[in-house]
Amino acid sequence: MADGPTINTIAERAGVSIASVSRVLNGLPTRQDTVAKVMKAAQELGYVRNAVARSLKSRRTHQIAFAMADVGNPVYLAMVRQIQPVLKAAGYRLVLHSTDAVVADEIDVLHSLGERYVDGLIMSPIRVTEDHLRMIATARAPVVVIGLVPDGTPVDNVRADSHAGVRLAVDHLHGRGRRRIGFLNGPLDTVPGAARHAGYREALEACGLPYDPQLVEVGDFYREAGAKAARELLARRPDVDSLMCANDLIALGALDVLRSAGRRVPEDVAVVGMDDTELAAAAWPSLTSVDLGSAERGRVAAELMLARLADPEREHSVVTVPPRLVVRESTGGAA
Amino acid sequence: MADGPTINTIAERAGVSIASVSRVLNGLPTRQDTVAKVMKAAQELGYVRNAVARSLKSRRTHQIAFAMADVGNPVYLAMVRQIQPVLKAAGYRLVLHSTDAVVADEIDVLHSLGERYVDGLIMSPIRVTEDHLRMIATARAPVVVIGLVPDGTPVDNVRADSHAGVRLAVDHLHGRGRRRIGFLNGPLDTVPGAARHAGYREALEACGLPYDPQLVEVGDFYREAGAKAARELLARRPDVDSLMCANDLIALGALDVLRSAGRRVPEDVAVVGMDDTELAAAAWPSLTSVDLGSAERGRVAAELMLARLADPEREHSVVTVPPRLVVRESTGGAA
DNA sequence: CACGGCGCTGTAAACGTTTACGGCGCACGT
DNA sequence: ACGTGCGCCGTAAACGTTTACAGCGCCGTG
Numbered sequence: 001m002a003d004g005p006t007i008n009t010i011a012e013r014a015g016v017s018i019a020s021v022s023r024v025l026n027g028l029p030t031r032q033d034t035v036a037k038v039m040k041a042a043q044e045l046g047y048v049r050n051a052v053a054r055s056l057k058s059r060r061t062h063q064i065a066f067a068m069a070d071v072g073n074p075v076y077l078a079m080v081r082q083i084q085p086v087l088k089a090a091g092y093r094l095v096l097h098s099t100d101a102v103v104a105d106e107i108d109v110l111h112s113l114g115e116r117y118v119d120g121l122i123m124s125p126i127r128v129t130e131d132h133l134r135m136i137a138t139a140r141a142p143v144v145v146i147g148l149v150p151d152g153t154p155v156d157n158v159r160a161d162s163h164a165g166v167r168l169a170v171d172h173l174h175g176r177g178r179r180r181i182g183f184l185n186g187p188l189d190t191v192p193g194a195a196r197h198a199g200y201r202e203a204l205e206a207c208g209l210p211y212d213p214q215l216v217e218v219g220d221f222y223r224e225a226g227a228k229a230a231r232e233l234l235a236r237r238p239d240v241d242s243l244m245c246a247n248d249l250i251a252l253g254a255l256d257v258l259r260s261a262g263r264r265v266p267e268d269v270a271v272v273g274m275d276d277t278e279l280a281a282a283a284w285p286s287l288t289s290v291d292l293g294s295a296e297r298g299r300v301a302a303e304l305m306l307a308r309l310a311d312p313e314r315e316h317s318v319v320t321v322p323p324r325l326v327v328r329e330s331t332g333g334a335a
Numbered sequence: 336m337a338d339g340p341t342i343n344t345i346a347e348r349a350g351v352s353i354a355s356v357s358r359v360l361n362g363l364p365t366r367q368d369t370v371a372k373v374m375k376a377a378q379e380l381g382y383v384r385n386a387v388a389r390s391l392k393s394r395r396t397h398q399i400a401f402a403m404a405d406v407g408n409p410v411y412l413a414m415v416r417q418i419q420p421v422l423k424a425a426g427y428r429l430v431l432h433s434t435d436a437v438v439a440d441e442i443d444v445l446h447s448l449g450e451r452y453v454d455g456l457i458m459s460p461i462r463v464t465e466d467h468l469r470m471i472a473t474a475r476a477p478v479v480v481i482g483l484v485p486d487g488t489p490v491d492n493v494r495a496d497s498h499a500g501v502r503l504a505v506d507h508l509h510g511r512g513r514r515r516i517g518f519l520n521g522p523l524d525t526v527p528g529a530a531r532h533a534g535y536r537e538a539l540e541a542c543g544l545p546y547d548p549q550l551v552e553v554g555d556f557y558r559e560a561g562a563k564a565a566r567e568l569l570a571r572r573p574d575v576d577s578l579m580c581a582n583d584l585i586a587l588g589a590l591d592v593l594r595s596a597g598r599r600v601p602e603d604v605a606v607v608g609m610d611d612t613e614l615a616a617a618a619w620p621s622l623t624s625v626d627l628g629s630a631e632r633g634r635v636a637a638e639l640m641l642a643r644l645a646d647p648e649r650e651h652s653v654v655t656v657p658p659r660l661v662v663r664e665s666t667g668g669a670a
Numbered sequence: 671c672a673c674g675g676c677g678c679t680g681t682a683a684a685c686g687t688t689t690a691c692g693g694c695g696c697a698c699g700t
Numbered sequence: 701a702c703g704t705g706c707g708c709c710g711t712a713a714a715c716g717t718t719t720a721c722a723g724c725g726c727c728g729t730g
Contacts, residue, residue, distance in 0.1 A: 051452040056717090683718100
């Protein structure tokens with residue numbers, strides 16, 4: 001692990017100046033025999049260019065950061081999975097930040113952009129605060145936000161449409177003859193929670209079904225919470241014939257409860273999840289789920305980032321990725 | 336996004352030299368009013384230290400790379416999840432490489448260590464070739480390998496013991512009265528495939544059961560492959576009373592097949608998976624699975640890396656993480 | 671009062687690149 | 701034979717830090 005060779009070592013050995021070495025290494029026009037000498041020396045020394053020095057001079061690190069709440073969450077995972085190859089193909093490395101949904105940590109990441117260790121940041125904040133918006137506006141490197149930001153925010157933005165996603169699911173249930181559609185939601189003060197609630201009410205209206213608060217449970221986005229919510233809803237409204245769940249984990253919890261209550265899925269109660277994580281396919285019965293396009297959003301975000309790096313002056317884009325319903329056994333399978 | 340302030344800007348504004356600024360910023364002993372002047376100027380300018388320049392001088396980037404075959408694979412995911420917080424707590428960033436199990440890509444990552452954009456590399460290669468070993472031995476930055484490398488390889492190494500893991504599972508099945516234990520394995524030319532096969536044979540012997548080739552199927556590590564293998568095994572040996580599966584996906588495939596064949600799990604056939612991914616808990620019936628300690632291995636690898644960075648001269652460590660059986664419904668639940 | 675020592679500060683070099691600029695040698699035209 | 705232009709090349713500056721070293725002022729001591 002001794003000190004590696006530098007451009008100087010090569011210059012000495014090849015009997016040329018460091019400028020020539022640099023030129024050869026960067027493929028700039030150079031006389032043929034100089035190229036040969038330099039290449040030979042570099043080869044023999046096992047030279048590898050120092051990325052740090054290069055970045056200092058060129059002001060490009062060829063690194064992009066991705067900040068999310070939790071590496072373990074399948075939704076973010078799907079994003080990473082798409083972001084990674086896009087960036088890699090363009091010659092960028094991926095730096096991962098897991099903020100545990102702590103706002104201070106997210107602000108920290110934004111702040112650290114000033115250190116210039118990355119060329120840009122893709123982030124998917126759990127909540128968007130005033131602080132976020134202020135930091136984003138003054139950030140020293142391009143930012144792409146996955147998730148809803150207020151219209152007019154000067155930033156590239158990729159959105160899901162969970163509103164429309166819920167409508168898709170409710171329509172599907174209605175189309176299969178269900179009329180008492182329960183709704184197991186997460187907290188209403190989160191962006192997804194609020195949007196999904198609104199989507200549920202609207203969809204009912206569009207189907208000509210009444211909104212019945214008794215059919216709605218608000219809990220959290222976890223399996224246990226889903227089970228609890230399902231239990232309570234079943235106790236209150238045993239006649240419920242279907243459950244719209246605000247994510248797949250809630251739906252899994254609901255399946256557990258339905259099973260031990262002896263309700264058949266989908267015959268007695270149909271169930272729809274949301275996010276279409278790999279858990280949906282693993283569950284039994286396999287879970288119909290609304291794909292909100294996490295993967296697609298990741299891909300688009302990466303592409304927007306590349307576009308901005310290529311042209312920093314371009315207009316800010318706002319892309320909304322449409323949801324897609326994946327029908328499986330829990331609502332009776334493909335028609 | 337104009338050029339940010341540097342140490343020079345601050346020096347000018349505060350009326351001191353850049354050396355003093357640097358000293359203040361690094362907390363080196365300085366007169367109180369100098370500190371105040373510098374801090375004030377830095378504050379007003381919104382100064383953030385340039386990480387690249389700092390790295391160039393200090394020869395530390397405070398970045399660690401993690402290279403794995405596939406970000407989407409839950410086993411690697413579990414590792415990332417543990418590695419991230421350990422590194423973060425020590426002030427390191429995580430750079431992710433997904434190699435798609437392409438050996439050339441892995442070699443590439445090893446090679447790029449010479450660029451010195453990271454202080455070290457944690458890798459979990461799918462197969463370990465001669466090239467790997469050669470590159471690791473001459474790497475210009477510390478490497479920690481998760482997975483088996485030949486004894487004596489000069490590298491920090493964290494191993495799973497899938498051999499012992501299979502024994503654990505087979506013992507468990509035997510203890511629950513199963514005598515015709517089928518084995519659905521992955522390819523024998525992979526490190527895990529070979530180790531698991533050996534573990535299976537040994538475990539049978541230890542239990543006093545005969546090894547019956549008819550009870551063994553070799554396929555691949557995917558759900559579809561698991562289903563296919565299970566179908567064939569059931570056709571050949573309808574009397575099989577339990578299935579040891581070389582990973583959770585294979586087990587899920589097996590569950591599908593058993594269900595549609597009308598075999599009850601665990602009453603007619605008990606099933607054990609491996610890796611204890613989140614799919615195991617999501618499945619129905621929930622899947623007994625052998626946790627090979629992916630999470631633990633990630634944590635240990637990160638710690639070994641930090642230890643080596645702290646003391647480059649220390650002896651190479653080889654840590655083997657013991658497997659753990661997680662009993663769920665597919666083998667009858669906790670005793 | 672002279673001097674040694676100490677605490678603080680500034681100057682400058684270094685980390686390993688990229689690149690603007692000027693110089694040198696050669697071929698060519700007059 | 702001499703100027704011109706062109707193609708390569710080397711010198712040196714720059715990127716933004718950290719840090720060795722030397723200098724300076726001040727205090728206390730002899």
